[in-house]
Amino acid sequence: MGLKLMIHMKNVTKVYENGAVALNNINVDIRKGEFVFLVGSSGAGKSTFIKMLFREVLPTSGILTVNGRDVIRMANKEVPYLRRSLGVIFQDYRLLPEKTVYENISFAMQVIEAPRRLMQRSVNSVLDIVGLRDKYKCFPHQLSGGEQQRVAIARAIVNNPSIVIADEPTGNLDPETSWGIMDIFQRINAAGTTIVMATHDKTIVDAMQRRVIAIEDGQIVRDEAQGGYGYES
Amino acid sequence: MGLKLMIHMKNVTKVYENGAVALNNINVDIRKGEFVFLVGSSGAGKSTFIKMLFREVLPTSGILTVNGRDVIRMANKEVPYLRRSLGVIFQDYRLLPEKTVYENISFAMQVIEAPRRLMQRSVNSVLDIVGLRDKYKCFPHQLSGGEQQRVAIARAIVNNPSIVIADEPTGNLDPETSWGIMDIFQRINAAGTTIVMATHDKTIVDAMQRRVIAIEDGQIVRDEAQGGYGYES
Amino acid sequence: MKVRTIEYYIREVFISLRRNNWMSVASIGTVAVSLFIFGMFLMMVMNMNKLAENMESQVQINVYLLDKVDREQARDIEKDLKEIEGVESVGFVTKDEAMERFKDRLGDQKTLLDALDETNPLPDSFEVTVTNPDLVKTAAEKMEKLDGVECAKYGQDVMEHLFEITRLLRIFGFTLMLVLAFATLFIISNTIRLTVFARRKEIAIMKYVGATDWFIRWPFVMEGMVLGLFGSIIAAMVLRTAYTAMAEKVYDTLAFFPLIPEQPFLTYITIVVVISGMVVGAIGSAVSIKKFLKV
Amino acid sequence: MKVRTIEYYIREVFISLRRNNWMSVASIGTVAVSLFIFGMFLMMVMNMNKLAENMESQVQINVYLLDKVDREQARDIEKDLKEIEGVESVGFVTKDEAMERFKDRLGDQKTLLDALDETNPLPDSFEVTVTNPDLVKTAAEKMEKLDGVECAKYGQDVMEHLFEITRLLRIFGFTLMLVLAFATLFIISNTIRLTVFARRKEIAIMKYVGATDWFIRWPFVMEGMVLGLFGSIIAAMVLRTAYTAMAEKVYDTLAFFPLIPEQPFLTYITIVVVISGMVVGAIGSAVSIKKFLKV
Ligand SMILES: Nc1ncnc2c1ncn2[C@@H]1O[C@H](COP(=O)(O)OP(=O)(O)OP(=O)(O)O)[C@@H](O)[C@H]1O
Ligand SMILES: Nc1ncnc2c1ncn2[C@@H]1O[C@H](COP(=O)(O)OP(=O)(O)OP(=O)(O)O)[C@@H](O)[C@H]1O
Numbered sequence A, B: 001m002g003l004k005l006m007i008h009m010k011n012v013t014k015v016y017e018n019g020a021v022a023l024n025n026i027n028v029d030i031r032k033g034e035f036v037f038l039v040g041s042s043g044a045g046k047s048t049f050i051k052m053l054f055r056e057v058l059p060t061s062g063i064l065t066v067n068g069r070d071v072i073r074m075a076n077k078e079v080p081y082l083r084r085s086l087g088v089i090f091q092d093y094r095l096l097p098e099k100t101v102y103e104n105i106s107f108a109m110q111v112i113e114a115p116r117r118l119m120q121r122s123v124n125s126v127l128d129i130v131g132l133r134d135k136y137k138c139f140p141h142q143l144s145g146g147e148q149q150r151v152a153i154a155r156a157i158v159n160n161p162s163i164v165i166a167d168e169p170t171g172n173l174d175p176e177t178s179w180g181i182m183d184i185f186q187r188i189n190a191a192g193t194t195i196v197m198a199t200h201d202k203t204i205v206d207a208m209q210r211r212v213i214a215i216e217d218g219q220i221v222r223d224e225a226q227g228g229y230g231y232e233s
Numbered sequence C, D: 001m002k003v004r005t006i007e008y009y010i011r012e013v014f015i016s017l018r019r020n021n022w023m024s025v026a027s028i029g030t031v032a033v034s035l036f037i038f039g040m041f042l043m044m045v046m047n048m049n050k051l052a053e054n055m056e057s058q059v060q061i062n063v064y065l066l067d068k069v070d071r072e073q074a075r076d077i078e079k080d081l082k083e084i085e086g087v088e089s090v091g092f093v094t095k096d097e098a099m100e101r102f103k104d105r106l107g108d109q110k111t112l113l114d115a116l117d118e119t120n121p122l123p124d125s126f127e128v129t130v131t132n133p134d135l136v137k138t139a140a141e142k143m144e145k146l147d148g149v150e151c152a153k154y155g156q157d158v159m160e161h162l163f164e165i166t167r168l169l170r171i172f173g174f175t176l177m178l179v180l181a182f183a184t185l186f187i188i189s190n191t192i193r194l195t196v197f198a199r200r201k202e203i204a205i206m207k208y209v210g211a212t213d214w215f216i217r218w219p220f221v222m223e224g225m226v227l228g229l230f231g232s233i234i235a236a237m238v239l240r241t242a243y244t245a246m247a248e249k250v251y252d253t254l255a256f257f258p259l260i261p262e263q264p265f266l267t268y269i270t271i272v273v274v275i276s277g278m279v280v281g282a283i284g285s286a287v288s289i290k291k292f293l294k295v
């Protein structure tokens, strides 16, 4: 495992302002090219884990580096550049309500001032990948839940980020569409992209046999290189 | 099947303003005490089906009665009373952002001017059922995705509605918690409540062996009294 | 509507003011500032109006008597004058008083009168004020017809000039008030509309959960009223302080200026400002919420 | 910054104005109304100031000559007068002209002067206007020292009264302007703040996707500027129309009133209003957005 360390967490703890301990002394290293599932019951701390990676949430204590950058001691004006190197799929999608599907996805490219030609090509291609080519003109409120989720996925991957961070990316997708998304993830992972995905989907985790980090009550209870979802239900 | 007809759809079609045909000539009858799964791929029309039941979306044509009320020709001021007889779990939760968990749930009871004593008792009991007793003071943005979803479920069942309408109620829940919710649904269904639930969760649908209505591209492609999710994936 | 529900409305208003505190402060501020401007000009216009009235009320008719009229007859004439329509007050001015005043008026040039020696060619006269400037002309004509009256003068051109000015002052003041009232109404209701707009999703959710329009509307209307109340109280307090300070300054330096006395004027202004604030706040909320209730 | 990005900003502004059209209309309306009020009072205060200046410039010194002074000598005195510091213009008034004017002033009572027969006790005089009211006193003293001058009078008390009034008018006008400027600033930036507030979630999302602060801020600032621009253009147009209409009315009925001529006054007002609108809009946006960028 001499590959580049993409995510490094040491003794990371997060206590929210209201006193809720979301993560407690977490130690994790994730290297380039890994495909990691983050599992755990509702409220275990998966989203908190993920939000720390792109600095929506700052750890209360500990050390956290992402893509070689020290997330905690980073200057404010560097944050956008950290975020650009990541492709984040948010649990609540976070689409811009006043922008169309096309604009929502191209926004991620506007931000890095990509040339227009490249932008059109890239946006159309990810729209094809998530199967929303004919919805490009719709606004988010005109889409079904699963369609919105797929727009969020498209936006996350359009810039070929070095890490894709996905929080429950298939929660509102039917099994067939979910597998389509997993295929995409596997393809970009094979091309060297690191993937961290929080999920509740037992079927997918069990079938993929990748690294699984299980969190319970803010602590890592299991970290297997080729694991399953765990516990029968 | 001489039981009361709770939901009656005849030749119902819904075309959105932008021309998208979400439902096309739907005919469905659902009787008191039924437990119905609505399945179909992303964008098939499940949410549209559900939104019509509580009149968020009006059918473009056809006949629709819910709980004996003609949803289409209903006077505006009757709509609140239709909605109070239903317990709706929205795909996007729709919690009031400026109210705490307790207030969000009790709001549904304020609306029907329930006595305070009853209100406290009922809210605490549904909070226990969904396992959020200790989060009652939190605001929605302080909750995890699954916790928010459970608040939405609690709000929907707190008034003992005659129909529970659930749009993807377990999309952000881990399998264990999902089964907990399904147990609750089975209990209230056994007590006579009609349940209509749109879902992508193959495991649940297959295990429950209840009535399954499958929608594809806005049309009913299957309606089985004791079905499974369909199609292997 | 149950007591429970009314209680809920009231609690709701204060919780909402606190939780949306950022927006509450913004709208209270806007209400305060615009009502302050409105109140300031209301005060200004009312004082202008007072000034105009004051100027008009100073229009007087000078009734000059014939030399032969003695004091006895003068008293009869005074009685007659008082009976003429529109006459407000009648004051007697002896020929000596008239001479004194004349000398004062001449100032530098009073040496001119030395040439008169001790003779006083001025007549006795009455100074008559009239309630309504429109009546001046007919009243003067009637006066001239009285026995013992030589003539009745009232500075026709000066008066018309003055009336023109006061009329314009009034029209201007009224227009100003109208414009400002609309502007205040517009700004306050616009602000409240923006705060309601920011909460449109909440309103929709409430409806989806089965709330009736009035159940949603009441707390908003009451909140608008409370916002208006708070804002207008601030405005009224500032206005009172400012007027008192200004009045002091005016009394010191411009004692002749007919400023409206602080009481009951300030009470009246306070009432107008506070009531407009509450009413505009409540109606602004009720109107703004309407379009978001249609779900 | 690439051309691409600037292009994006500009497109962004107009798309956003259109899609948030409800809010855009509300804030343009508020900007228009408050700048209209501001402009109206700016005009009023400037006219008041003009009036005060006008009144002050009418203060004149009357320089009375000794009887023995003949026309030749008078011309010399005129030259001397013109050399005194602050003197603006000097006009000669013969004793006959003075008598005429005196008779006019007496009006009703001019019969009094019949007693003088044909003698005219008034002297020849000069009417001197002075550029700066502060210089009146010293100038008058210097004049009295000239050969052939009996005395120099300038109605000391009247003048001081007048200065008191114009000084108060100026202080009042200035305070009014300051208060209104702050009020306008407050209301406009508050409104813009509310529109930014309504879009705070969008701003957060943009940041999460990796946008820099300036990338988000530019379109908002430009949008604020455009809102301010549109609002202020409406205000300016209404102001111009209103002033022209009012000026016509005043010329018709109060011709003596020294109204500031429409040009270049209106151009000046338009520039002030439009620039304040744009600047307040832009700065209002930039400031309001700040707190929402911290994610
Ligand atoms: N407000 C709207 N305006 C226009 N089109 C809409 C609107 N809402 C939904 N649609 C379209 O109607 C179709 C059905 O949407 P619906 O939300 O019913 O799907 P769904 O079955 O709930 O999908 P999902 O499982 O992804 O939630 C979709 O193609 C969607 O894009
Ligand atoms: N902003 C916040 N303030 C306070 N507490 C929070 C906040 N966000 C999350 N929490 C709490 O921290 C805990 C972990 O939340 P997190 O969102 O990480 O859970 P999760 O594993 O993503 O759950 P889910 O599967 O339901 O999305 C939860 O108990 C939650 O209530």
Ligand SMILES: [Mg+2]
Binding pocket: A046, A047, A048, A091, A167, B144, B145, B146
């Ligand atoms: Mg989560």
Ligand SMILES: [Mg+2]
Binding pocket: A144, A145, A146, B046, B047, B048, B091, B167
């Ligand atoms: Mg749906």
